[in-house]
Structures are given as structure tokens and as C-alpha cells.
Amino acid sequence: MLRIERVSKRFESGTVALRAIDLALDRGEILGIVGTSGSGKSTLLRLVAGLDRPSEGAVLLDGVPVTEPRPELGLVFQEPRLMPWLSVRENVEFALPDRPKPERRARAEAALARVGLAAFADALPRALSGGMAQRAAIARALVARPEVLLLDEPFSALDAFTRMALQDHLLEIWRHDRPTLILVTHDIEEALVLSDRVLVLRARPGRIHAEYQLDLPRPRRRTDPRLQEWKERLLADLDLALGEAPGEPDFAI
Amino acid sequence: MTAFGRRLGGSALGWALPLLLLSIWEAIAQAGLVRANLLPPPAAVAATLWGLAKSGELAEHVTITLLRVLLGFLLGTAAATVLGALAGYSGTWRRLLDPTIQGLRSVPSIAWVPLFILWLGIFEASKITLIAVGVFFPVYLNLMAGIRETDRKLVEVARIHGYRGLALVRRVLLPATLPAYVTGLRGGLGLGWMFVVAAEMMGASEGLGFLLIDGQQTGRPAVILTSLLLFAVLGKATDLVLSHLGRRATRWQDSYAAQQERSADAADRAGFQAI
Numbered sequence: 001m002l003r004i005e006r007v008s009k010r011f012e013s014g015t016v017a018l019r020a021i022d023l024a025l026d027r028g029e030i031l032g033i034v035g036t037s038g039s040g041k042s043t044l045l046r047l048v049a050g051l052d053r054p055s056e057g058a059v060l061l062d063g064v065p066v067t068e069p070r071p072e073l074g075l076v077f078q079e080p081r082l083m084p085w086l087s088v089r090e091n092v093e094f095a096l097p098d099r100p101k102p103e104r105r106a107r108a109e110a111a112l113a114r115v116g117l118a119a120f121a122d123a124l125p126r127a128l129s130g131g132m133a134q135r136a137a138i139a140r141a142l143v144a145r146p147e148v149l150l151l152d153e154p155f156s157a158l159d160a161f162t163r164m165a166l167q168d169h170l171l172e173i174w175r176h177d178r179p180t181l182i183l184v185t186h187d188i189e190e191a192l193v194l195s196d197r198v199l200v201l202r203a204r205p206g207r208i209h210a211e212y213q214l215d216l217p218r219p220r221r222r223t224d225p226r227l228q229e230w231k232e233r234l235l236a237d238l239d240l241a242l243g244e245a246p247g248e249p250d251f252a253i
Numbered sequence: 254m255t256a257f258g259r260r261l262g263g264s265a266l267g268w269a270l271p272l273l274l275l276s277i278w279e280a281i282a283q284a285g286l287v288r289a290n291l292l293p294p295p296a297a298v299a300a301t302l303w304g305l306a307k308s309g310e311l312a313e314h315v316t317i318t319l320l321r322v323l324l325g326f327l328l329g330t331a332a333a334t335v336l337g338a339l340a341g342y343s344g345t346w347r348r349l350l351d352p353t354i355q356g357l358r359s360v361p362s363i364a365w366v367p368l369f370i371l372w373l374g375i376f377e378a379s380k381i382t383l384i385a386v387g388v389f390f391p392v393y394l395n396l397m398a399g400i401r402e403t404d405r406k407l408v409e410v411a412r413i414h415g416y417r418g419l420a421l422v423r424r425v426l427l428p429a430t431l432p433a434y435v436t437g438l439r440g441g442l443g444l445g446w447m448f449v450v451a452a453e454m455m456g457a458s459e460g461l462g463f464l465l466i467d468g469q470q471t472g473r474p475a476v477i478l479t480s481l482l483l484f485a486v487l488g489k490a491t492d493l494v495l496s497h498l499g500r501r502a503t504r505w506q507d508s509y510a511a512q513q514e515r516s517a518d519a520a521d522r523a524g525f526q527a528i
Contacts, residue, residue, distance in 0.1 A: 049413060051409060051412065051413070068412075069412050069413045069414070069415060070415075071415060073413075074413070075413050077406070077409075077410070079406065081406050081407060081409075081410045083407060083410075083425065083428070083429075084505050084506070085428045085429075085431075085503075085505040086505075094410075094411075094414060094424070095414045097414065097415060097416065097420065097424075098415075124505050126505070144414070
């Protein structure tokens with residue numbers, strides 16, 4: 001349903017952030033993208049979301065090129081990015097601009113209940129902890145029921161416990177609505193717990209280094225030895241990706 | 254302490270300095286250190302104030318001055334809001350408008366007076382225009398800067414959810430800009446008061462600025478002091494109205510000052526519950 005066809009992104013500075021990325025996703029698939037910094041993970045997500053346009057190639061959603069944000073595409077940023085002047089519920093309603101008020105309110109409340117924030121609907125964002133704010137942001141991204149949900153390191157600013165709880169929560173939502181998920185992360189374990197398929201990106205220029213279909217059964221346990229094996233394989237990949245990157249040597253002679 | 258009690262306590266502290274100055278003034282007058290025809294005692298100023306109030310002149314002067322400030326403020330704010338919003342929102346409009354406006358800003362506003370009088374006559378139109386020019390710049394500058402400094406990240410969230418153009422302005426840029434806008438309005442109002450004096454000193458037959466000149470030409474310092482006092486009170490009162498409205502509109506802000514106010518309110522509630 002989602003195809004990325006020979007997509008390249010060159011910034012005005014001349015930096016090539018992505019080169020010739022080819023990718024296809026099935027409906028309901030969970031794709032994890034890992035890579036070192038500078039490998040263009042976030043850039044790729046912004047192109048898919050329609051926030052930026054590729055220099056070459058195209059992103060196609062059900063055959064239609066994505067040139068600007070579309071309601072079928074949701075995005076969760078690394079930070080909550082809540083509007084500080086709106087209450088938590090109004091922030092979630094913000095994602096439903098064209099619906100009548102009663103429907104907006106009912107759906108926002110349902111979405112907040114699902115992330116366990118029903119009691120905070122009337123609070124202002126400044127009253128929320130980091131984890132709660134990110135949950136509100138996830139509720140906002142989900143309330144419009146996007147077919148594709150893009151997540152840009154959504155849990156990276158959270159403590160380990162909150163992160164695990166939100167990962168489980170994301171899987172619950174996925175079991176319920178079956179959206180297509182693309183998860184950019186620098187946490188290999190997170191990618192392995194969540195994804196059907198993992199993409200390893202390599203930096204300078206950003207390109208696909210490896211792609212793995214994960215044969216791990218669900219629900220997955222973080223302590224599963226097979227998951228640990230995958231972790232080592234991906235770590236080795238990332239080391240390789242780092243080691244082969246051209247540029248300055250790591251030490252001076 | 255209740256909120257009311259604290260507010261009273263807070264303003265009591267604010268009154269301390271004026272009262273001290275007043276008693277020093279009274280003491281100087283009593284001791285005869287300065288001649289009364291240069292610095293009349295507070296009682297003489299109070300008597301002048303009372304006399305003006307009784308004859309109805311005071312209400313007349315205050316009304317016309319307030320009206321001029323209000324009209325100039327509305328006019329200047331309206332123009333600044335439209336142009337500031339355009340220049341803040343669109344780079345093309347900014348490149349078109351901003352150099353000219355910044356150039357005009359470097360003309361000291363009083364320097365417009367001869368031209369305004371020539372064009373608009375010596376009556377209300379030229380005065381109100383001058384006040385509007387004074388109000389315009391702080392409002393324009395703050396609004397434009399406020400829009401330009403709106404968090405790109407919040408704008409991206411709005412774009413993701415399909416907001417464009419006017420909806421984007423109304424739902425994101427406007428609320429995000431409100432604190433800067435209020436700052437601009439307060440600065441503009443302050444300048445409005447400054448310019449009403451200039452306008453009224455240059456040719457008017459009524460208004461507080463006229464009262465100043467009248468007091469000077471007829472050698473009545475008590476009238477001058479009365480007028481100054483009224484400017485202080487009216488300027489402060491109108492600013493209080495704006496800052497109160499501004500605080501209500503920007504209550505969501507997570508700033509240090511807002512935090513202080515909230516914790517004081519929370520302390521009130523806690524104290525209230527303890528009782």
C-alpha cells in the first residue's frame with residue numbers, strides 16, 4: 001500500500017541525506033528502522049509524512065504520490081509537541097478539525113481513555129509529566145485513525161519503565177486497529193520487540209544497509225534468547241555501518 | 254492569606270513609595286524650603302483638583318484625552334495588526350513592507366507633527382493620527398517577531414493535521430503569538446500616552462496636555478502638578494486593564510512569573526482548606 005520508489009533527498013547545503021531508497025510496505029505491517037545518527041532515518045519519515053519533498057523519486061500511498069501531509073498519514077514526533085494553550089483534550093481534538101464538536105469531543109475522550117489519560121482531559125500540558133505528554137501526543141496521532149502511523153523515536157526521551165509500557169501499549173493499539181506502522185528508533189531492542197521487519201540504514205549518504213524479516217513469534221518477551229541473537233546481529237551491522245563510513249579517522253597518529 | 258488579602262497586601266507595598274514621596278513633599282512645603290509659587294504644597298494641588306472636579310472641567314479634560322488615546326490606540330493597533338501579521342506570516346510581504354516601515358520608524362514621531370497639521374488641520378484628526386503612529390510601531394514589531402518566532406515544531410504538527418492558511422493562523426500562530434502581542438499592545442499604549450501629551454501641548458483647547466501648558470502660561474504650578482498626577486493615574490489604570498486582559502489570555506504560559514502567581518494561588522487554596 002505504501003511504496004517508496006528510488007527516493008533521494010539532497011539538502012540545500014549539498015548534503016545527501018538519502019540516496020535511492022526503495023521500499024514497499026503491506027497494510028498492517030510494522031517496519032522498524034534503525035541506523036546511526038546521520039543515516040537519514042528521520043528525513044525518510046518526514047518525506048513519507050509529506051512534510052518535506054524528495055529531491056528524486058516518489059512516495060506513493062495506494063498509488064498516489066505524497067506531496068503534502070494527508071489525513072491517512074499520522075506522525076508521532078520525538079517530543080510531544082502539544083499546544084501549550086490547549087487542554088489535553090483540545091490537543092487531541094486538534095487532530096479532527098473537520099468533525100462536528102460532539103463527535104470530536106467523544107472521540108478525543110475515547111482516545112485519551114485508551115492511553116490512560118482520561119482523568120487529565122481538562123489539564124493543560126504543563127501539568128503533565130514527560131511520559132504523560134507523549135501519551136497525549138500518541139492519542140492525538142491515533143484519534144483520526146490514520147492508515148499509516150509514522151513514529152520518529154517516539155519513546156526515546158522517556159525512562160525505561162515508561163518506554164516499555166508505551167511499547168506494549170502501541171502493540172495493543174496495533175492489534176486493535178491494525179494500522180501500518182513505521183517506527184524509527186535508535187533502540188535496537190525496541191525495534192526487535194515491535195517490528196515484523198527491520199531496516200538498517202547506513203550514513204553518508206543515507207542508504208539501506210540491510211533488511212531483515214523477523215521470524216519471532218508474538219507476543220515477544222524481551223528476554224527471549226532468539227531476540228538476543230537478533231540484537232547481536234543488528235549490533236554487528238551497525239558497527240559495520242559505522243566502520244565503513246568515509247571521513248575522518250577516529251584517532252590521530 | 255486570602256487572594257483578596259494578598260492582592261491588597263501587594264498593592265499596599267506598591268503604595269508605600271508614592272506615600273513616602275508625598276510626605277517628603279509636604280515636609281518641604283511646610284518647612285518653606287521652596288517657594289510656594291514653584292512647588293505648591295500637596296494641599297494646594299488637592300484643592301486645585303477638587304476645584305476642577307467641581308466645575309466639571311476635570312471630567313471634560315479627562316474625557317477628551319482618554320478619547321484621543323483610545324481612538325489613536327485602536328487605529329494604530331488595527332494597522333499594526335494587519336501589517337505585522339502579513340510581515341510575520343509571509344516572507345514576501347516582509348521583504349516588501351519591513352524595510353519601509355523600519356525606515357519610517359527612524360523618523361522621530363514628533364517630527365511628523367508639522368506635516369500632520371498641514372495635511373489634517375490642527376483639530377482632532379492630526380492628534381489622533383500622531384497617537385496612532387506612536388502606537389503602531391511597538392505593536393507591529395512585537396506581533397511580527399512573535400509570529401516569526403512561533404515554534405516551527407508546533408507549526409509542523411498543525412501541517413500534519415491538515416491546517417493551512419487562515420486555519421493555521423487562527424489555531425496556532427495567533428495563540429502562540431498572543432504573549433508577544435500583549436507586550437506590544439502595552440508598549441503601544443504607553444507611547445500613546447506619550448504622544449497625546451505632545452499633541453495636546455502643541456495646540457488644543459482642552460485635554461490634560463492643554464492643562465499642562467495652561468498651568469505653565471498662567472504661572473499655576475498646582476495645575477501642572479494636578480495634570481501630571483492625572484496622567485500617572487490614568488496611564489497606570491489603562492495599562493492595568495490591558496495587563497489583566499493579557500494575563501487572562503495567556504494563562505497557559507509556563508513562565509517564571511506565571512509559576513509564581515500560580516503557587517501563590519495554590520498556597521491560598523491550601524490555606525483556605527486548612528481553615
